[in-house]
Amino acid sequence: MDDAIVSWLIAAGVLVIGAVLLILLRSHAERDILTSARSAATTGSTQVVPGAEPDAAATLTAIEAVGNAMIDAGYSVMTVRNALHDIARINGLPASEMVVFPTALLVSARGEEEQRTGVISSGERSMLLAQVDELQLAVDAARTGVLDPGSTTDRIRQIRDMKPQYGPMPRVFGYALLSIGLAVLLGSSWIGVATAAALGALVGAALLLSERLPARYGALITVAIAFGVSLTVFLLIRAGFGSGILAALIAALVLFLPGSLLTTAVLELSTGQIVSGAGRLAAGAMQLVLLAAGIVTAAALVGVPEFEFSEHSLTLGVIAPWIAVAVFGVGLALNQCALWRSLPWIVLVLYFAYSAQVIGDIFLGGVLSAFVGALVVTPVSAFVAKHPSGPAALVSFRPAFWLLVPGALGLVGVTDVLGGDASGLNTLVATVGTMVAVALGVLAGSVFSSRMERPAF
Structure with a gap:
């Protein structure tokens, strides 16, 4: 049998086996985003309180920390901006604006009575895969309100300080x-x-x-x-x-x-x-x-x-x-x-x-x-x-x-x-x-x- 045909058959078999394996694994257990996000909350962290007075300064700091980390991890600017908008919205600042570049981040955290603007350089440090994994959990936690701005900033700092596995x-x-x-x-x-x-x-x-x-x-x-x-x-x-x-x-x-x-x-x-x-x-x-x-x-x-x-x-x-x-x-x-x-x-x-x-x-x-x-x-x-x-x-x-x-x-x-x-x-x-x-x-x-x-x- 020709080697090309053998390669094709192996590839088709791998795809079928892989698909079946994924379906079986999904039926056994499936991750819920909110449940996974809660696992990112460490001891002493707090959640966003619905209806609380927005804290533009703390939210701005958290958004800067998350955005900078996501850029360093290699996320596209569209993904970063969407995540930052979610974090601003869940913290009571839906009118906030973000401009994301591979080497810079501009954020305007806007509330009804307060506005804070920040500019930071980014993209200077790369992240290892374990850090990216933890970062995704932290981002999910921040954008769903599981972590408030202060806890989000602390969590990003911990991820930054992680030693190589x-x-x-x-x-x-x-x-x-x-x-x-x-x-x-x-x-x-x-x-x-x-x-x-x-x-x-x-x-x-x-x-x-x-x-x-x-x-x-x-x-x-x-x-x-x-x-x-x-x-x-x-x-x-x-x-x-x-x-x-x-x-x-x-x-x-x-x-x-x-x-x-x-x-x-x-x-x-x-x-x-x-x-x-x-x-x-x-x-x-x-x-x-x-x-x-x-x-x-x-x-x-x-x-x-x-x-x-x-x-x-x-x-x-x-x-x-x-x-x-x-x-x-x-x-x-x-x-x-x-x-x-x-x-x-x-x-x-x-x-x-x-x-x-x-x-x-x-x-x-x-x-x-x-x-x-x-x-x-x-x-x-x-x-x-x-x-x-x-x-x-x-x-x-x-x-x-x-x-x-x-x-x-x-x-x-x-x-x-x-x-x-x-x-x-x-x-x-x-x-x-x-x-x-x-x-x-x-x-x-x-x-x-x-x-x-x-x-x-």
């Missing part, structure tokens, strides 16, 4: 695992898988060390790591290890790829958020340029004349990619410090994403397969979030971005262009198409998830 060694090991998984999915050889593991461990360690440096050094760190990884891969190619290790280059740089950022940018642009969308698009493009600069410099130094990243997903056998999806999920959960109870759900959503993409690729082609993947993953993530042990929708949804890989395609295109290869423009066009396809898939999937938990992307 795992130490440096497990997180480095996790990065090595996710590099291995992605290398297999990109069609690496066994030597390439080993290379991806070694480079992933080094990059993971470098990322942990770089967390102690000021943010202004971020661009230099990105270029330096891209240069080091590329130099190693190209030297191995020149040593005769073959082009099968090229996938290790992308795999080791996976968390640098701005696939999520670029797709969110297109999503915001398509919904009228021009300033935010354009800002994210520029930031994502710049990240690709920095990565490409490191790769091109390494190639020029070593003397590699040209290189192509071509996908051969069945290089290690038809079953290998399906094992790699689980390896990728476990590695990502370790590196990004997801709660252990979230791991099975993350892996389940990843299998939905990969299966949908495999089927979409067979029937619709590469670019539209990203649309199918996003279309399926969006309601599945919302479905998972309704289960008592399920993570926030964003926690299970975010890893799927790296499987849809719009950032990887963009990196190839920018690298080709900087290296003087005009064909790289074709890859860039394909990247734009992929980002648009993912964004449209998210929008279409949100229609199916609108009757579940609030979309949280």
Whole structure:
């Protein structure tokens, strides 16, 4: 039997089994938003008192804390603004206005006799998956009145102060695992898988060390790591290890790829958020340029004349990619410090994403397969979030971005262009198409998830 047919049958089987599993889990127990929100209330917290005199100052502080945290967590500006409006309304300030940008938040808390305005910078700190999970609970609690403004501010501060779930060694090991998984999915050889593991461990360690440096050094760190990884891969190619290790280059740089950022940018642009969308698009493009600069410099130094990243997903056998999806999920959960109870759900959503993409690729082609993947993953993530042990929708949804890989395609295109290869423009066009396809898939999937938990992307 042809390998493509076997892959299609496996993908169809995974989707059916996954759907049945979700239905059985839903019939067993389903999360209620208000009940889950109450679990976010800590000892000493208080609820909003209906009919009480609004406190614009306290509400403004809470809105600023929540908005800043949600931006740092990676929520879209539409989701942030909707949450902040709900918090203002439940606290008796329905006329309040918010302007949300990826790097700034402007809030006007308006009451009948009082008005407070605040402006803060945001987007300077990233959040780990466990923090995102707790943040979603806190947001649900604040927007439903389970937490009053003072308790909301305290809860956000506690989330900010959370220590990573795992130490440096497990997180480095996790990065090595996710590099291995992605290398297999990109069609690496066994030597390439080993290379991806070694480079992933080094990059993971470098990322942990770089967390102690000021943010202004971020661009230099990105270029330096891209240069080091590329130099190693190209030297191995020149040593005769073959082009099968090229996938290790992308795999080791996976968390640098701005696939999520670029797709969110297109999503915001398509919904009228021009300033935010354009800002994210520029930031994502710049990240690709920095990565490409490191790769091109390494190639020029070593003397590699040209290189192509071509996908051969069945290089290690038809079953290998399906094992790699689980390896990728476990590695990502370790590196990004997801709660252990979230791991099975993350892996389940990843299998939905990969299966949908495999089927979409067979029937619709590469670019539209990203649309199918996003279309399926969006309601599945919302479905998972309704289960008592399920993570926030964003926690299970975010890893799927790296499987849809719009950032990887963009990196190839920018690298080709900087290296003087005009064909790289074709890859860039394909990247734009992929980002648009993912964004449209998210929008279409949100229609199916609108009757579940609030979309949280």
